[in-house]
Amino acid sequence: MMDVTERADVERILADPAYSVPEADAAATRPADRFRARVSRFANGALHDARRRRIEALLDHLDVDALATGATARTRAMAHVGDNADAVAAHVPVACLAEQLGFAEPDALPRLVAVLAEHYPVGGPSDAADAALVRLLAAAPQSGRGEERDDSVLRVQLLVQAHAATAALIVGALRLPSAADAVVPTPDLLASVLRETPPVRTTRRIAPDGEQLVLQLGGRDGDASSGRPRMLAFGAGQRACPAPRHALAIAAAVVDGLRPC
Ligand code: HEM
Numbered sequence: 001m002m003d004v005t006e007r008a009d010v011e012r013i014l015a016d017p018a019y020s021v022p023e024a025d026a027a028a029t030r031p032a033d034r035f036r037a038r039v040s041r042f043a044n045g046a047l048h049d050a051r052r053r054r055i056e057a058l059l060d061h062l063d064v065d066a067l068a069t070g071a072t073a074r075t076r077a078m079a080h081v082g083d084n085a086d087a088v089a090a091h092v093p094v095a096c097l098a099e100q101l102g103f104a105e106p107d108a109l110p111r112l113v114a115v116l117a118e119h120y121p122v123g124g125p126s127d128a129a130d131a132a133l134v135r136l137l138a139a140a141p142q143s144g145r146g147e148e149r150d151d152s153v154l155r156v157q158l159l160v161q162a163h164a165a166t167a168a169l170i171v172g173a174l175r176l177p178s179a180a181d182a183v184v185p186t187p188d189l190l191a192s193v194l195r196e197t198p199p200v201r202t203t204r205r206i207a208p209d210g211e212q213l214v215l216q217l218g219g220r221d222g223d224a225s226s227g228r229p230r231m232l233a234f235g236a237g238q239r240a241c242p243a244p245r246h247a248l249a250i251a252a253a254v255v256d257g258l259r260p261c
Helices: 007-015 031-036 045-060 064-077 085-100 110-119 127-139 152-175 186-196 244-258
Strands: 002-006 202-206 212-220
Touching: 002 007, 007 202, 007 212, 031 110, 031 127, 031 152, 045 152, 064 085, 064 244, 085 110, 085 152, 085 244, 110 127, 110 152, 127 152, 152 186, 152 244, 186 244
Parallel strands: 002 212
Antiparallel strands: 202 212
């Protein structure tokens, strides 16, 4: 596997559709592996494009202000957790999204999502991930019929994608020394984390010649003359994160609620 660290190279590769993502096993039979084979993240070409369009439609229906309001209320409700920012960051974003996406019992879901999220990047046999997936699909609102018309899988994908990245952004912002300084606005804290220590550190691609690449999203900015460092925290190109607005709205609400000042 080759590591690509120069941000300009990473950006160029992410924007080039000739570089593909490692695909999930389409013949998988276990529930959590089957899930990986039905999401956008591990599909290429027309399959990816079709799932991506459905994901964007789901996200378009979400009210970003309502997500932020929900995040503020849930963060307040977890005040008893004291300074345990990790627990709040792991719970609130997923619960808010689950509520807006129409899941039943949204506050029961973050711990299931955490189990499935651990399995998600590479897959493999996992009874715990299988059980979590089954429960998450049961909690999803039912829509359409047949595998490709059923958006339940993609709704669960949204929760899984949001889980670790949004939590890492929140915790990263709160750990900055400047978080204790009331004059530093929360969006500046978030921007600093995204630029310097992106929550998703790496992603993988396969080059047209078959070589496996590990792309560093927070790598070096070789071209200093270009002024501002490139920000690749949400990826780039056709597979870039479709939800930066949602992520930032939720993260800002949680960080605001947890800042000591
Ligand atoms: C700080 C929070 C987040 C960060 C830093 C982040 C980052 C990323 C990155 C880098 C990718 C692209 C991976 C690649 O190119 O291989 C990605 C993809 C994705 N993200 Fe996010 N994400 C965040 C939050 C969210 C949230 C809240 C959601 C859902 C509401 C979400 C949904 C997705 C989806 C569905 C994809 C796959 C897109 C596709 O297959 O075309 N992300 N994210």
